[in-house]
Amino acid sequence: MSSPVKSDVAIIGGGLMGSSAAFFLRRRGLSVTLLETDKIGRQASGTNFGNVRRQGRPIFQLPLANRAIAVWRQAHELLGSDVEYLQSGHMRVAFRDRPENIGKMEDYAKVAREEGLELELLTGNALRARFPWLGPDVAAGSLSAMDGHANPRLAAPAFARAAARLGAQVCEDTRIVSAGKVGSDFELMTEDGRAFRAGAVLVTAGAWAGKITAWFDEPVDLVARAPTMSVTEPVPYAIKPAIGVMTPEEVESVYFRQVARGNIVIGGSTRAQSYPDEYRAYVLPQNTMTQFEQIRRLAPALARLNVIRVWSGIEGYTPDELPVMGASPLVPGLFYAFGFSGGGFQLGPGVGETMAELIATGTTDIPLAPYLLSRFAAAGPRAASLHDGSRNPLGEVPLSLSKETRGG
Amino acid sequence: MAEPRVIVVGAGPAGVRAAQTLVKAGIRPFVVDEGRRAGGQIYRRQGEGFTRGYDELYGTEADRARDIHETFEALAPSIDYRPDTLVWNVAEGRAWLSSAGETEAVPYSALIVCSGATDRIVPVSGWNLAGTYSLGGAQVALKAQACAIGHEVVFLGTGPLLYLVAAQYAKAGARVAAVLDTSPFSARIAAFPQLAAQPDLLWTGLTLTLALKRAGIPVLSGVTPVAIEGDPETGVQAIRIRTAGGSERRFACDAVAMGWHLRPETQLADLARCTFAFDEGTRQWLPVTDADGRSTTPGVYLAGDGARVLGARCAEVTGELAARAALADLGHPGDADRRRTLLAAKADYATFARGLARAFPWPHALAAAVADETMVCRCEAVTAGVLRDSVSAKGAVEANRAKAFSRVGMGRCQGRYCGAAAAEIIAAARGEPVVQAGRLRSQAPVKPLPVGTARSGR
Amino acid sequence: MSGRFRRLAETDRPPVSITVDGKEIEALQGDSLMVAMLASGSALRDSEFGDGRRAGFCLMGACQDCWVWTTDGDRLRACSTVVSQGLAISTHQPEASWPNLA
Numbered sequence: 009m010s011s012p013v014k015s016d017v018a019i020i021g022g023g024l025m026g027s028s029a030a031f032f033l034r035r036r037g038l039s040v041t042l043l044e045t046d047k048i049g050r051q052a053s054g055t056n057f058g059n060v061r062r063q064g065r066p067i068f069q070l071p072l073a074n075r076a077i078a079v080w081r082q083a084h085e086l087l088g089s090d091v092e093y094l095q096s097g098h099m100r101v102a103f104r105d106r107p108e109n110i111g112k113m114e115d116y117a118k119v120a121r122e123e124g125l126e127l128e129l130l131t132g133n134a135l136r137a138r139f140p141w142l143g144p145d146v147a148a149g150s151l152s153a154m155d156g157h158a159n160p161r162l163a164a165p166a167f168a169r170a171a172a173r174l175g176a177q178v179c180e181d182t183r184i185v186s187a188g189k190v191g192s193d194f195e196l197m198t199e200d201g202r203a204f205r206a207g208a209v210l211v212t213a214g215a216w217a218g219k220i221t222a223w224f225d226e227p228v229d230l231v232a233r234a235p236t237m238s239v240t241e242p243v244p245y246a247i248k249p250a251i252g253v254m255t256p257e258e259v260e261s262v263y264f265r266q267v268a269r270g271n272i273v274i275g276g277s278t279r280a281q282s283y284p285d286e287y288r289a290y291v292l293p294q295n296t297m298t299q300f301e302q303i304r305r306l307a308p309a310l311a312r313l314n315v316i317r318v319w320s321g322i323e324g325y326t327p328d329e330l331p332v333m334g335a336s337p338l339v340p341g342l343f344y345a346f347g348f349s350g351g352g353f354q355l356g357p358g359v360g361e362t363m364a365e366l367i368a369t370g371t372t373d374i375p376l377a378p379y380l381l382s383r384f385a386a387a388g389p390r391a392a393s394l395h396d397g398s399r400n401p402l403g404e405v406p407l408s409l410s411k412e413t414r415g416g
Numbered sequence: 417m418a419e420p421r422v423i424v425v426g427a428g429p430a431g432v433r434a435a436q437t438l439v440k441a442g443i444r445p446f447v448v449d450e451g452r453r454a455g456g457q458i459y460r461r462q463g464e465g466f467t468r469g470y471d472e473l474y475g476t477e478a479d480r481a482r483d484i485h486e487t488f489e490a491l492a493p494s495i496d497y498r499p500d501t502l503v504w505n506v507a508e509g510r511a512w513l514s515s516a517g518e519t520e521a522v523p524y525s526a527l528i529v530c531s532g533a534t535d536r537i538v539p540v541s542g543w544n545l546a547g548t549y550s551l552g553g554a555q556v557a558l559k560a561q562a563c564a565i566g567h568e569v570v571f572l573g574t575g576p577l578l579y580l581v582a583a584q585y586a587k588a589g590a591r592v593a594a595v596l597d598t599s600p601f602s603a604r605i606a607a608f609p610q611l612a613a614q615p616d617l618l619w620t621g622l623t624l625t626l627a628l629k630r631a632g633i634p635v636l637s638g639v640t641p642v643a644i645e646g647d648p649e650t651g652v653q654a655i656r657i658r659t660a661g662g663s664e665r666r667f668a669c670d671a672v673a674m675g676w677h678l679r680p681e682t683q684l685a686d687l688a689r690c691t692f693a694f695d696e697g698t699r700q701w702l703p704v705t706d707a708d709g710r711s712t713t714p715g716v717y718l719a720g721d722g723a724r725v726l727g728a729r730c731a732e733v734t735g736e737l738a739a740r741a742a743l744a745d746l747g748h749p750g751d752a753d754r755r756r757t758l759l760a761a762k763a764d765y766a767t768f769a770r771g772l773a774r775a776f777p778w779p780h781a782l783a784a785a786v787a788d789e790t791m792v793c794r795c796e797a798v799t800a801g802v803l804r805d806s807v808s809a810k811g812a813v814e815a816n817r818a819k820a821f822s823r824v825g826m827g828r829c830q831g832r833y834c835g836a837a838a839a840e841i842i843a844a845a846r847g848e849p850v851v852q853a854g855r856l857r858s859q860a861p862v863k864p865l866p867v868g869t870a871r872s873g874r
Numbered sequence: 875m876s877g878r879f880r881r882l883a884e885t886d887r888p889p890v891s892i893t894v895d896g897k898e899i900e901a902l903q904g905d906s907l908m909v910a911m912l913a914s915g916s917a918l919r920d921s922e923f924g925d926g927r928r929a930g931f932c933l934m935g936a937c938q939d940c941w942v943w944t945t946d947g948d949r950l951r952a953c954s955t956v957v958s959q960g961l962a963i964s965t966h967q968p969e970a971s972w973p974n975l976a
Contacts, residue, residue: 047813047817054820089810140973140974141973141974161820161821162820162821165810165811165820165821169810169811238867240867241828241864241938241941242922242923243922243967243968243972244967244968244969244970244972245970246970246971246972246973247973269922269923270922274867290507291860292507292508293504293505293507293510293512293519293521293860294521296505296860296865297519297869297871300867300868300869301870303867304867304868307973309947309972309973309974309975310867310973311866311867311868312866312867312868312947312948312949312975313866313867313949314828314864314865314866314867314941314949315861315864315865315866315867316827316828316830316861316864316938317826317830317859317860317861318859318860318861319859450935450954452956457934462884462904463904463905463906463956464903464904465884465887465888465902465903465904466884466887466904467884467886468883468884534932534934534936534937535932544921544925544926544928545926546878546916546917546926546927546928546929547878547916547929548931549930549931549932549933550931550932550933550937552932552933552934553930553931553932553933553934553937554933556932556933556934556953557879557909557933558882560906560933561884561905561906561909562881562882562883562884562885563879563880563881563882563909563913564879564880564882565878565879566878566879566880567880588882588883589882589883590880590882647926648925648926648927649926649927650916650927651878651916651917651927651929670878671878681936791925794931794937794939795937795938795939796923797921797922797923797924797925827938828937828938828939828941829936829937829938829939832936832937833931833932833936833937863935863936863938864938864941864951866949
């Protein structure tokens, strides 16, 4: 066996979180090895909707989201590659049969403004005048002009390439099967017998992260799901903001965006199970049909267009569907950033930058308390369940808001 | 116990023979046909109100066409026929049908996919100009609509269809400016022994070539296409090629029909999660089947050119074989003698098909060398240069990655027409054999599906 | 203007008239929409990506190059649609106001 590859930081998982962390760690001068089982950004990071939205997030995520948007805005020059970031706005809409959401939108806008996120509330004629193609069921919209969308297929690979140009070792087709401590270093072993050593390890393994945290006695139950995604044929560019429905019902929670080339990407509504062990995720045809029904309610004009492709990927959800990020409380040198599915794409570059800062300096200005893995342990190991909506592990954090607009 | 439901997808020669075999065994199959009337592409029927006879439409294959049509008509009371209907997805033992804005999930015990084939294409500079058509498309225009694709037509590519369609055009009174074959004549000589496995087909091929030459039409072998010339507004004006001797020639024309043999339509097999394997002889990824047409997915059977391009005659054989395999798996008694006869016939056609692949080889080097400025993917208007950049600058190692980075194969046709050449370009850019470029994973819907599609009330 | 396609036979069918880009054209009963349009015109649509006009490719519902817009904003695949009296087609991309047509 060859001698282990050594670096300051080894990152397990080459999605957007891992790739952007690799990039920012290199900018801080640390040596980095990025380890990816398959190809960079092929699962949740590459197959999500592509929303670069701050609005609709739990308020505690806004500092991180603001950090992320600063990176998105300069992504092209930073990465030397276009990730198709389009700051064309993001709008959440409320249906007439859920009038309570209009009040919630107003409340959210007030709090969000304190965090630097400006939202414009539109109803009635003002809404119709700006967006005449919204369905008659739509009663109100909350427009975030400074949000937008980008191309998930391109983003994580662009970060990984940029990291590699700065000297990171990017290892695709590299499956880590065990990890442990050798002295003060971590040693990671691959399926094919290669070894990697590092002083710090960052776990950004998405749906697979639970397996790795378990090696360090910090188990977390992740539920693997498969989003329902579709894209239409290209049509003249007419719809600027990404649009999503604010609703507590998963089935109603559709969203869409038009890319500058003209295709309309549709996401949301019902999800399927995915199979991380087999590396497989499928779109169920009945879910595609449900999504079509919901999107027609939101924007009837889309009914005329043809969907030319559907896809899915492997997402990993924590018990409360909120992310885990920060240092391991048990193992010095071990760091986590996973469980972002359903809202991680926008945060990605902010997560990478924050984790790089934390690993390099031991501290960050981003308040990490709401992200800690220990919130699950407090309720007893494996007590939390995705389907148990009654728990609110974060106390005062308005958890419900996190679910009102899903998608990237 | 309810009768097991068998769905036959496609009503070309393979689908019709499969349905016939099922009906004989007492099964009432569902036959789902994208066409308005049975026959598939090869025995496609002309529109209502057209009056040409079988000989005029199908030439030497008139009797076979008539038999397929009449067989299917006789089956009508014994099958559930769904014309104008697309199977857009397969999942969890159900085929998802789409027709007239509605979709319906039909569960099956056996699914016999007879999805046919489409032209295999080498991108040529200017092939995105209006007036460039696939060879198969040129034939459909004539057969189904009594039209020529232009007033002065050049035929480019290779394979028996090249000569057949050109000859049909000439016979029907269209002006054929040239027939340009990328295969060298020597390849045909070398393949002669294998082609002799179907002497009458070989003879037909020779006769066609002779007829074209007698009509004074330039027929060139071993050509290298240089460019289809024209205007983005008005379309094709000429084609430039390099002859086998190395000189350049230009043929004025307003239409080019191009095709390099066929490639199977394997999307449904892929969505049904069948295993695929690379076939060195044709440089194509094909679904793995046993001799009878069983795929690796239980209950899914593949027949006709949609499984492997063995020609229309063989499709009748493999359609029956696949139906017999499905029947056997459903517990019906078999007929060992009939099976032996069918397998022997299939073997002969396979020998002939290998001969054709040798006589009219896929010009993979030509595909790999497509100029950077040339469009590879017409749907998304992606050039070979952009595709190469996805490999060299962005690090794509195979077709799906290159698609993700460059959009090649991401458009409306889902890589049907660019996939073969794209794989050659990717492999060449990486300096690897084409098998390493892999194959584009199929994604539903098999063809565009309106967002307005509603669940059927059936 | 003369058409891209050339009719070689079967021209005794009854006429059908449709509108293409505001102009009435005569087609024949049993024509595909594609043949109807290309027997008197030279293209079906614009490429979305600026490389010029497109006139279909495969004629068998596989390549999807021949999707055209009706003036009402509906989508039709010209090669697999049988022409019918009164169809109104635009061979150009609709205005960016297309979502308002619903």
